Amino acid sequence: MSFMFKPLAYDDHTAINRPDIPASVREDIVFGTVQSAKCIAEKAVSLLESGKSGCVVAVDGYASAKFSDLSGALSQAVRQRGCRVVLRTMDEVYKPVEELDAMVAECLPLNYGEDPVLLFGKLYEGSFSDFIDRGKAEKLLEEMRNLPEKTLMIFTGYGSTSETFSALTDLKVYIDVTPKTAAVRAREGKLINVGDKTPGPFAELMRRNYFVDFEIILKNRKRLLTQNEIDFYICGDHDEDFVLMSGQDLETILTSLARYPFRTKPVYLEGIWGGEFIRKVRRLPSEYKNIAWVFDMIPMEVSIVVDADGREVEFPFFTFIQKCPLPIMGEKCTERFGGYFPIRFNYDDTYHSSGNMSVQVHPYESVCKEYYNEKGSQDEAYYVIATGHGAKTYLGFNEDADPAEFVALAKQSEKDGSDLDYAKYVSHIDSVPGRQVMIPGGTIHASGRNQLILELGSLTIGSYTYKMYDYNRRDAEGSLRPIHSAMGEKVLRTERTSDWVRENIAIEPIPDGEGDGWKQYIVGKTDLMYYQTKQLYLEKKAEFSNNGQFTVLTLVDGEEVKVYSKSNPEFCYRQKFLDIVVVPASITDYVIENMGYQPAVVHKTMLRTDD
Structure with a gap:
């Protein structure tokens, strides 16, 4: 396995999931960067018109998020509604670059004897607060507390929704980016490390991303998601075609998907x-x-x-x-x-x-x-x-x-x-x-x-x-x-x-059950590892229990199988040759049904239950 430094830009459009999403949620999704900005602006202006003298919108995101695309459109939309706009960025509150480099140096050792091209590092344990200059942050916080009447502050950058500023932020917007898109943008010189002014050499930039930047970004995103602090969530892979939804709609979509293979x-x-x-x-x-x-x-x-x-x-x-x-x-x-x-x-x-x-x-x-x-x-x-x-x-x-x-x-x-x-x-x-x-x-x-x-x-x-x-x-x-x-x-x-x-570690298959048109074997198991694998030979269909955990299925021979919940058959996925499908823990008992004309072989992976 390798780091994803240089993925192909190719998009595979075959892996589409189709959970049952309420019509009201589907209708609420906003497509387009300008349209997304107008939706956020409407909410912000409504807060100003409801009696707030000033309002702060924080726009945060994953590595390579295009903050300027949104902030420009948002600023224009708010001004058109008769409100003033103040623009602030995280660049104004980060510690100096030299201080940040020294701070993370332990995670990026220059040990050429053991790591000749400096590929490895140590995962950073801190958070965004480590990157913020306290004096600069306090000055910005004071400005947030004393915004003039009918004034919107648009505050953008990595960490703008972090705990340092969270209490004084009225709306939190998160621009998420898929890791592949972030890697492609890094290769194109469109990604800068947190706190830096310009992109560094590609290998150095990506090494720091993996061991430092991604760690603090993901910790902050987890806090926002688990504490339901995101007001607007944006799928930000496409510059001119942001996809916006409310934080509540995001939760509805993902919790619906979690019921399906x-x-x-x-x-x-x-x-x-x-x-x-x-x-x-x-x-x-x-x-x-x-x-x-x-x-x-x-x-x-x-x-x-x-x-x-x-x-x-x-x-x-x-x-x-x-x-x-x-x-x-x-x-x-x-x-x-x-x-x-x-x-x-x-x-x-x-x-x-x-x-x-x-x-x-x-x-x-x-x-x-x-x-x-x-x-x-x-x-x-x-x-x-x-x-x-x-x-x-x-x-x-x-x-x-x-x-x-x-x-x-x-x-x-x-x-x-x-x-x-x-x-x-x-x-x-x-x-x-x-x-x-x-x-x-x-x-x-x-x-x-x-x-x-x-x-x-x-x-x-x-x-x-x-x-x-x-x-x-x-x-x-x-x-x-x-x-x-x-x-x-x-x-x-x-x-x-x-x-x-x-x-x-290269054991012979061990019989693990059979039924009408199916046989199963344990093919991979050792006390030295926490997961095990099985091999299912399937002519018709077979039923299994998830035992309170997940199971991962790979169709390694055959044309197509259908994987579905026994109690809720509508929760299903039609799996083609070499597709890898997760049966989540939410599905207690599941069925694998062979949809092809020839026998199928399904590789199964699950955590060992005898640890």
């Missing part, structure tokens, strides 16, 4: 080892080559789309989670993982590609917490969906291998580009469709060429892949891909050999 909108990324399977199956435009990763359900990176009378309304998926954690994940999961969706799903595509994924290892819990301030281990799992000739999955060390020798050669290769006979040291299993392997942190592994893998991962907010060997390949810009042998050596569990792999 749902699918998130995938994001596609090219990579040096990318393949052709997903591109062909999903009919992606021919100009996109080497699709390496498909972020189908990476909770912090994807979005969710709702149909509103034929118009697509798109929200960041994590906004959905922050607003509706209990109906989506259940009480135990929400409490255990702090309100984060604890499993991620993406496709790794090396089908008919130029080579393997890198030989790599991920950190386990103690390293994740110490180095990155993460919540737990970065564990993964591979499920083989399709293979070409000679496909292999590399996992663990060979029984007769010397891991210390492997590490020494990996370090030498990192220095001088010498070739490494990785197959002499790293064991492999032949890949066949339906094979599941679990990959707890510390396990050496790689997905070989010529296969499509469903990759699952545990909850780490960031992504930490220590490449031990990458075949001396160069990236699209011609640079050697970074190797992390120093950190890899720290976490390698050298006792995990081929025998240990077969006994512990």
